[in-house]
Amino acid sequence: MPHTKDDLPDALYSAAQVRGLDASLIAAGTPGFELMQRAARATWRALVRQWPSANELSVLAGQGNNAGDGYLAAVLARRAGWTVRVLAVGDPQRLQGDAGLAHAEAVSEKVSIEAWSAQSELRGVVLDALLGTGLSGDVREPYASAIAAINASGLPVAAVDIPSGLSADTGRILAHAVRADLTVTFIGLKVGLFTGDAADVVGELVFNDLHADPQLLGGAPISARRLNAGNLPRLAWRPPASHKGKFGHVLLIGGDRGFGGAILLSAQSALRSGAGMVSVATRSEHVPAALARIPEAMVVGASSASQLMGLLQKVSVLVVGPGLGQAAWGRSLLSAAANAPLPQVWDADALNMLAEEQVSLPGDCVITPHPGEAARLLGISTAQVQADRPAAAHALSKKYTAVVVLKGAGSLIASPDGRLAVCHQGHPAMAAAGLGDVLAGLVGALIAQGMEAFDAACLAVWLHANAGEQQGKFGRGLAASDLIPAIRQLLEEQAPCLK
The missing domain is CATH 3.40.50.10260 (YjeF N-terminal domain)
Structure with a gap:
């Protein structure tokens, strides 16, 4: 580093x-x-x-x-x-x-x-x-x-x-x-x-x-542009008479059988990053665990896309993909999300199904691929992505008309209008499972609070990387959930809740 x-x-x-x-x-x-x-x-x-x-x-x-x-x-x-x-x-x-x-x-x-x-x-x-x-x-x-x-x-x-x-x-x-x-x-x-x-x-x-x-x-x-503490986009302070309805309602969709932890990490991250309300649509088997871990969230056990329809009309931002899987259940839920006219964050298996052209990406989206997912989306090898990461980020943003977060050492954020931001912070202890799920929930929460997609992605990537750097000082064994309280603290330092 x-x-x-x-x-x-x-x-x-x-x-x-x-x-x-x-x-x-x-x-x-x-x-x-x-x-x-x-x-x-x-x-x-x-x-x-x-x-x-x-x-x-x-x-x-x-x-x-x-x-x-x-x-x-x-x-x-x-x-x-x-x-x-x-x-x-x-x-x-x-x-x-x-x-x-x-x-x-x-x-x-x-x-x-x-x-x-x-x-x-x-x-x-x-x-x-x-x-x-x-x-x-x-x-x-x-x-x-x-x-x-x-x-x-x-x-x-x-x-x-x-x-x-x-x-x-x-x-x-x-x-x-x-x-x-x-x-x-x-x-x-x-x-x-x-x-x-x-x-x-x-x-x-x-x-x-x-x-x-x-x-x-x-x-x-x-x-x-290089992201640093002095040039980050900022959330506005909150008026004293604020209420939860002013800060968005994030619906997180994912967690097929065997992958329930991923969507819970995303939901916990969205909640702790300031979203006004958080809902989770997951497998029914995961509902008790979700309620035990995040009692503040509204949790729906969804066996099919039809159970999402009413909920999609009540929320303001979707986060889709953590633990979603690529079986019929995940495909059905992703299809419903893709047809919803809402700002969205797509990660993990949502990107893998997008790469296989099983679904089309809606407008106003942020996608957060790691190099392997980026390679599948572009139809090239991971080595080719890593050989020219800036070009890959721009190509993805142009192909999907979306804000792209290309994760990895020196994460890149690309906008369809040609802007490119670089975040060089981080720590090798962050090489662990679940950190992408935390990032996806964080991006969703910032969009829910009114940030434009590119700004939300830039701030989220910086907060995530610096929280990882902070927690990485304790050495190996970093768990994705360790980042969530550190992100909350850094967000308050960057953009205090009160004026």
Whole structure:
């Protein structure tokens, strides 16, 4: 999990967009070499802050501008009295432009520069300046071996701009990637630093805009926005004379035989997240357990869709799918829901039946697939979804004209209008059953309280992830129900009930 500081900007860019920003800065009068020097100084400062007692640096430099940043950082380390070596992967004499100037400065400062080989010894802090954001295909030799050597060294590792081998656009490891303890990135934050495999390789993330003109950055197109406590959509405060009828009635449909717990988790989450009223339609066998666990909910034992019809006219939001199963009972209830003109949240088996085209998704829906469900919905493999999570989220949102929550490390929220939000919080202890059921109920409750679907999904994902991060500090064994009181507390901190 990256220990990302939350004083970072919200805007996230593609690699091409950042290159455009870089070009704009140069066109506006800042020489490219000056930007490279600023990047090197930012890297050096971050490195010294992270490892204040270190005095030795091994720089692995490649063949692009990333290498130029590394050579200049080596110059700064040598001037500070550190023992410094640059291990060059490829011939440094072939470096051109600003990177060539950086190499020449390192030579003039008498920095030790050697050709890297598999026998090269790494010492001190390792600075990864091998491959930058322009990488698209899989990492090849000799870079693959150099990356393996860094990862096997057991030494502290800092990466310049992005860990070599991590896609700046998708967050996918391109066959091999440096596992950094610290990544220092520049000008604009890249989407790939916050989703997919990024959590395993980025480490602590430090950002420096290289003194870019804020007006220039502010007018540039972005790819996504990063969710944080300062930019979340907020529920309105409640007037003192409020009553339950003002905050929605959520009906949760699911819980076939053997799967009763899923719908109860969703219902409990909806109740504790502020829905005015909560009803559950489930198998009759689960009614006693539901009433014992959630006496505040109205529970209907439904043996067929016909028993839902009266209830569907009384509620304001549906949550469909947790524990629903794909047998005749679940199909019947899902069909009834699909024909109801209500805002809806579809999860789990509702999505699996949607993928099989057994039913059509109504309008005004939020769908919450994990990567496997997303793959079925798109007719591709899970690996293909994970290879480009932002593209998969956009494709789902366009295909179904729905707000999409693509779950996983670096959850993504996509809107049919093209908006994309990224939530990079969370904890590996959240790799447990039932957490998706809690999220579905939370989204439903926020919509019931008047939030627009995209805003509700963004707030729900952030609350869910941060509750998991909070509870994950206690270690393994996190139960989905552990998140519910933590979500309630975080929601009150974000949007107090009283003005």
